[in-house]
Amino acid sequence: MPELPEVETVRDGVARHVLGRTVHDVEVRRASAVRRHEAGPADLVARLRGRTLHAAVRRGKYLWVLLDDDASGEALVAHLGMSGQLLVRTGDDLPEHPHLRARFRLDGGALDFVDQRTFGHLGLDDLVPTPDGAPGGHGSGVAAVPRAVAHIARDLLDPHLDRPALVARLRSRRTEVKRALLDQTLVSGIGNIYADEALWRAGLHGARPTGALRPVDVRRLLDAAEEVMRAALAAGGTSFDALYVNVNGASGYFDRSLAVYGQAGRPCPRCGSTVVRDAFMNRSSFRCPRCQPRPRTAGLGRTGRGTA
DNA sequence: CCCGGATCCTGCTGGC
């Protein structure tokens, strides 16, 4: 469940603890952890040896480390999937996490990629210029992104995000609004948890058709998503100090401050109605039935779907 | 091109 706030916490930790250090060796413990690196694990290891970790950058849920200097043109890309973690290890006798997938040996320690459910991955990728000439993500001034990230849209915390264009693009979709929020090629960084929280804050049902939303609704929704992610970042941003990112990437915010996600049967913090769970895309959606009423299905032919 | 559903993976939980 690492979404934007959790990945940003990891990026910040990487930036503060391992930048400037040199990769002496790489141990790939599970080849599938580097499946996105097409030339294979051995190639990744060979090309990373001796490189210096130069900058930590994030866009949406993607994280990458620029190598050597801005001109090297390559980056180590990481996606944490559902359960990925990056753990900073110090010393000679390093602990072995049971789900250790790859270990980057640095001077005086290591950076460990740990991932229980194996949806995360690592790769070494070349950089391609950003179409708008703006920095590729948070943490670097380089106007480029790894090739594997080129199709990922800017996120709501990115100062170079074109919000009016996003509002128009979202409204031009012919889908349900929660689906649109989760589409990383439209706006990145939002996952199932913060999508539900943003929809609750905006008072919108996730099955509302995007094309029928007013611009003011979309702006309110995007503001809500930004606010909830900023709040989560502020609440969870300290965990890396212990050289350990929370289990499953969840921030402290996950436990304490969610209004509806995972709260089925509990009262809505706004109106006291009982939060309900709906099936959605083989997973779950949580909402307040009063603050987020199901859209009417009659009328314009676009229907909300799901359970009653 | 756009949309939506299936699929990948592992470990935990709950029902019988």
Add this chain to the structure above:
DNA sequence: TGCCAGCAGGATCCGG
């Protein structure tokens, strides 16, 4: 007590 179905869910792939 043990087993197994169901669930968690990112991104991607494929069919329509």
